[in-house]
Amino acid sequence: MKIALVSEHASPLAALGGVDAGGQNVHVAELARSLAALGHSITVYTRRDDADGPDTVTTEAGYRVTRVAAGPAEPIPKDDLLPYMDEFREVLAQVWREDRPDVVHAHFWMSGLASRSAARAVGLPYVITFHALGEVKRRHQGSADTSPPDRIEIERDLACGAARVVATCSDEAFELTRMGVEPSRISVVPCGVDLDTFTASGPAFARSTEGRCRVVTVGRMVRRKGFATVIEALPDMPDVELVLVGGPQAGNFDSDPEVERLSSTARRLGVRDRVRMIGQVSRADMPALLRSADVVVCAPWYEPFGIVPLEAMACGIPVVASAVGGLLDTVVDGRTGALVPPRDSSKIASAVNRISRDDQLRKTYSINALERSLRYSWDRIAKDTVRAYSRIDRTATDSSVAGTR
Numbered sequence: 121m122k123i124a125l126v127s128e129h130a131s132p133l134a135a136l137g138g139v140d141a142g143g144q145n146v147h148v149a150e151l152a153r154s155l156a157a158l159g160h161s162i163t164v165y166t167r168r169d170d171a172d173g174p175d176t177v178t179t180e181a182g183y184r185v186t187r188v189a190a191g192p193a194e195p196i197p198k199d200d201l202l203p204y205m206d207e208f209r210e211v212l213a214q215v216w217r218e219d220r221p222d223v224v225h226a227h228f229w230m231s232g233l234a235s236r237s238a239a240r241a242v243g244l245p246y247v248i249t250f251h252a253l254g255e256v257k258r259r260h261q262g263s264a265d266t267s268p269p270d271r272i273e274i275e276r277d278l279a280c281g282a283a284r285v286v287a288t289c290s291d292e293a294f295e296l297t298r299m300g301v302e303p304s305r306i307s308v309v310p311c312g313v314d315l316d317t318f319t320a321s322g323p324a325f326a327r328s329t330e331g332r333c334r335v336v337t338v339g340r341m342v343r344r345k346g347f348a349t350v351i352e353a354l355p356d357m358p359d360v361e362l363v364l365v366g367g368p369q370a371g372n373f374d375s376d377p378e379v380e381r382l383s384s385t386a387r388r389l390g391v392r393d394r395v396r397m398i399g400q401v402s403r404a405d406m407p408a409l410l411r412s413a414d415v416v417v418c419a420p421w422y423e424p425f426g427i428v429p430l431e432a433m434a435c436g437i438p439v440v441a442s443a444v445g446g447l448l449d450t451v452v453d454g455r456t457g458a459l460v461p462p463r464d465s466s467k468i469a470s471a472v473n474r475i476s477r478d479d480q481l482r483k484t485y486s487i488n489a490l491e492r493s494l495r496y497s498w499d500r501i502a503k504d505t506v507r508a509y510s511r512i513d514r515t516a517t518d519s520s521v522a523g524t525r
């Protein structure tokens with residue numbers, strides 16, 4: 121099949137850990153790689169955010185990335201990209217008229233917006249994976265949500281008009297049905313984990329302090345990732361050193377307001393000497409970093425999927441996670457780690473203390489975590505995604521909404 125993956129802000133070629141570059145970039149890159157390995161012809165369309173380099177590159181993994189000129193060729197926060205989606209759509213329609221794909225799979229709502237009308241121009245239905253839902257974001261972030269005001273309504277239209285919606289977890293499927301999507305049009309296909317890279321054996325980063333338990337937490341440095349909650353747990357975890365990974369690139373680190381906010385929380389609680397903020401870590405270094413942990417903590421307020429817990433589990437590390445979103449599907453409470461209520465630092469502390477102070481329990485969780493991660497190979501996820509494509513309702517070309525609004 122000739123498959124077009126559209127991911128307007130999340131390029132598979134981007135560095136990870138910045139405010140807008142995380143799991144979706146990994147998902148699109150790995151899905152493209154694995155679909156190409158199955159013999160499909162894959163092009164990823166993403167917005168050009170720098171002026172250098174060709175429009176289309178072929179990656180070593182065998183898929184193409186086409187960088188679409190839509191708006192200035194410079195980084196723009198994803199919540200400010202909506203005005204450029206008409207340009208994005210025009211380029212897609214032009215390219216697809218000349219070289220029609222068999223399947224259009226949009227990632228994130230704005231890609232859906234551009235893909236819907238471009239696909240309609242060539243008589244194709246579209247598939248969509250939202251990666252995050254505006255409705256859920258608004259529920260948790262309230263007035264701090266910087267999404268364009270129409271997002272929730274547009275997502276509802278996109279979800280209901282798609283030939284197929286690929287949800288990444290059962291919680292998302294539930295949200296989609298609440299939005300009015302026919303359950304028969306939803307496929308649940310989770311994100312995967314690169315099981316060749318994230319392995320239990322291999323080098324581990326050295327500890328800075330011998331004898332202390334090491335807790336690692338990884339993510340884009342945005343409030344909803346709950347880094348502050350993990351810091352707030354430290355007074356109740358006296359033998360723990362905490363390594364925080366992600367955030368701005370070196371050079372911009374110390375002046376970043378979120379870094380400063382977290383540092384001052386740590387200072388106020390008298391635990392600053394036990395918090396190491398190491399900024400962005402490359403993909404290549406991530407397994408060694410995760411292996412250096414006794415426990416990985418993922419404490420988001422909400423989480424559409426969450427690839428980090430799977431990466432940790434594939435390295436044989438128990439995970440303590442908020443009982444939200446995709447983490448409810450991946451982390452098994454009392455088997456591979458613990459699920460705790462979101463924003464509850466004392467529950468995080470008691471779960472970490474229980475696991476880190478009991479070698480036998482930690483080893484058991486480690487074995488179970490590793491075993492569970494094996495069901496999330498990208499090869500399997502790619503095959504399940506193709507199965508979802510094969511169930512496309514070809515009549516669902518969504519005639520109800522014109523243009524990209």
Ligand code: UDP
Pocket residue numbers: 136137138141142143144146338339340365366367399400401402403406425426427428429431
């Ligand atoms: N990541 C990384 N370096 C960093 C921070 C994060 O490589 O400094 C990766 C991390 O290993 C994971 C992804 O970015 O693969 C984050 O995905 P997740 O689904 O956990 O969170 P999201 O960013 O989508 O909210």
